[in-house]
């Protein structure tokens with residue numbers, strides 16, 4: 050069995066109508082953000098092309114290793130940046146091509162910072178004013194003192210050729 054199978058949850062369609070992400074999915078993202086605090090966490094939401102079922106797949110943030118290897122070239126560590134490990138990128142690609150999942154969202158946290166789309170976030174998400182991964186959202190979690198403050202989901206607006214954000218939250 051593959052590792053991410055244990056993170057497999059079915060989304061509640063009724064709940065999903067207003068919010069593209071179920072509370073179950075958001076809760077998993079929030080606990081990941083809390084566990085990694087004071088570092089940025091990163092991961093993806095995969096969606097089955099057959100059933101629309103969503104799965105959270107946690108990724109390893111290797112930014113501290115990148116920073117340590119060459120601090121001059123990479124001044125930011127995992128407090129303020131993230132890099133998805135190549136092993137996890139490979140797993141994501143396998144899920145997409147072998148198990149028929151689509152990359153629904155890429156999430157990461159901003160410890161002690163607002164849930165804004167930074168310049169770095171933008172350069173990762175777009176290339177020549179076109180989205181790097183069309184149809185993929187970017188979920189950013191603002192977390193302070195291990196508490197989730199705000200979560201914003203940024204989606205590509207093809208009309209205005211930019212990402213626009215809307216606040217999302219767990220519904221009880």
Ligand SMILES: [Zn+2]
Nearest residue numbers: 157159167170
């Ligand atoms: Zn960011």
